[in-house]
Amino acid sequence: MLAVPDDLPLVVEPLQILPYLQAPNLIVVDLCSALRYQQGHLPGARWLDPKRTQRGTPPAPGLAPELLQLSQLFGELGHHQDAVYLVYDDEGGGWAGRFIWLLDLIGHKRMHYLNGGLPAWLDEGLPLSQELPAAHVRRAALTLCDAPSADCNYIKSRLHAEDLVIWDARSAAEYHSGHIPTAVHFEWTAGMDRERSLRIRVDISERLGALGITEDKQVITHCQTHHRSGFTYLLARSLNFPRIKAYPGSWAEWGSRADTPIES
Structure with a gap:
């Protein structure tokens, strides 16, 4: 093997x-x-x-x-x-x-x-299986690191930093109904090529660069619940952005708090 x-x-x-x-x-x-x-x-x-x-x-x-x-x-x-x-x-x-x-x-x-x-x-016509692999019944010993994530307070502290880009991966309607101040909108499916079976677009770097979403910035991406922005996080990782973070609280948290500024 x-x-x-x-x-x-x-x-x-x-x-x-x-x-x-x-x-x-x-x-x-x-x-x-x-x-x-x-x-x-x-x-x-x-x-x-x-x-x-x-x-x-x-x-x-x-x-x-x-x-x-x-x-x-x-x-x-x-x-x-x-x-x-x-x-x-x-x-x-x-x-x-x-x-x-x-x-x-x-x-x-x-x-x-x-x-x-x-x-x-x-x-590609590759094979599928219906066999189930043997089950594992145990717990893994894990430790967590903070680097991949940004919380609400961290974002608030850096909102207007020149080296920060907040990437909103929600729909245009969601974005225009309210978003984090300074957030740049690029809807998650816009990064997929539907003519190539949902592969990542070959011109994704150029599309993001036109919006100022570039590797020299700290990029924090979010959606409503950090599901759709799972893909945008992956996009930035695939482009070797060194300071990519996800905001797992996402709009569900930001939009529900009384102490968070909102633009529309």
């Missing part, structure tokens, strides 16, 4: 990762619906209910799960320090990108996103 090369990029193509699906340290995570997973998934993939990647409690349901829940979640996936993750969904990368953020949150280093997810895999 071939080992996953160390030099594979964060975003991989289906044919690029295919030879390594049987690698012993590869953990493939499917974040599609339960029905879609049952109908067929990448060989060896383990299903994870996307909702388990969120805390789910108001007023900020997009916060990361508590450490105990994360330990349970990663334990079920068979997490270990030498694991290489391959993550995908069937919506273009929202849930998969959020899982990439969780991996950053626990300080894990080796991870890949299947470009375009399940639609791209199917477009």
Whole structure:
């Protein structure tokens, strides 16, 4: 069995990762619906209910799960320090990108996103499986780091900093009904190429650059609950932005507080 090369990029193509699906340290995570997973998934993939990647409690349901829940979640996936993750969904990368953020949150280093997810895999005519991998019943020993995240108070303290870009990934209607001051709008699906099975647009760097979303800035991305902005976080990571953060509280938190300024 071939080992996953160390030099594979964060975003991989289906044919690029295919030879390594049987690698012993590869953990493939499917974040599609339960029905879609049952109908067929990448060989060896383990299903994870996307909702388990969120805390789910108001007023900020997009916060990361508590450490105990994360330990349970990663334990079920068979997490270990030498694991290489391959993550995908069937919506273009929202849930998969959020899982990439969780991996950053626990300080894990080796991870890949299947470009375009399940639609791209199917477009290449590659095989699916209905076999279920053996279950793991244990908890993983994890520690959390703050680097991938920004909270409400941090954003308020840096709102008008010249080196900060707040990236709002919601719809135009949501953005214009109220947004964080200075936020730049680029709706999450605008980064996907529908002619190429939801792969990341090849001109994404130029599109973001035209909006001032560039690698020299600290970029903080959000949506309503840090689901859609999972993809925009992934986009910035794929472009090697060194100071990308997600705001997991997102608009659900910001828009509900009395002490947060709002523009429309």
